Amino acid sequence: MLKLIVPVLLVVLIAACVSQTPDNAQQNQTSVTPPAGWQELPPQPPATGLKEFSVIIGHTFYSPSTFTVNKGDTVRFLANAAKGTGTESGLNHNHGMTIDAYGVNQAVAVEDVNNPVVIEFVADRAGEFTIYCKTCLDGPFGTNHPAIQAKLIVNG
Secondary structure (H helix, E strand, O other): OHHHHHHHHHHHHHHHHHOOOHHHHHHHOOOOOOOOOOOOOOOOOOOOOEEEEEEEEOOOOEEOOEEEEEOOOEEEEEEEEOOOOOHHHOOOOOEEEEEHHHOEEEEEOOOOOOOOEEEEEEOOOOEEEEEEOHHHHHOOOHHHOOOOEEEEEEEO
16 A cells, blocks of 8 residues: 555655746746846956066066967066166166056166066057057167067957
8 A cells, every 4th residue: 555655645746846837936936126226237347367477677678578468368567677777777767668558658667576566457459569668768868778679469
């Protein structure tokens, strides 16, 4: 007898669970009204990467001289002037990094790998961009200063 009751009981339980249709399920849900003035936040862009580069700026060079990132990446330069090329050399002269397309123009006065100048921005447009030293051009050497250039490549 018990062998007959258990299967019948299982059939009844399964039928009860299946009998609730999606329409019935929606009727059982309560609706929540957001408070007045509430606004839904716009969808957030996907998280992008952080690309960090240690950079040494010399009297005639950037090392490295090419930086490659993806559109949307946060770019962080940890920049130092090469020893003997900044104000500590007695020349009253700083080096720096300028990227016109991103509004970056930062002087880098000292060489201290433990305390670099941090330059950070979001690479929000694709292309190749020149990095140069506007600080040098504005300094005592002006346009007679050797050109210091590097390249930022932002892949779309």
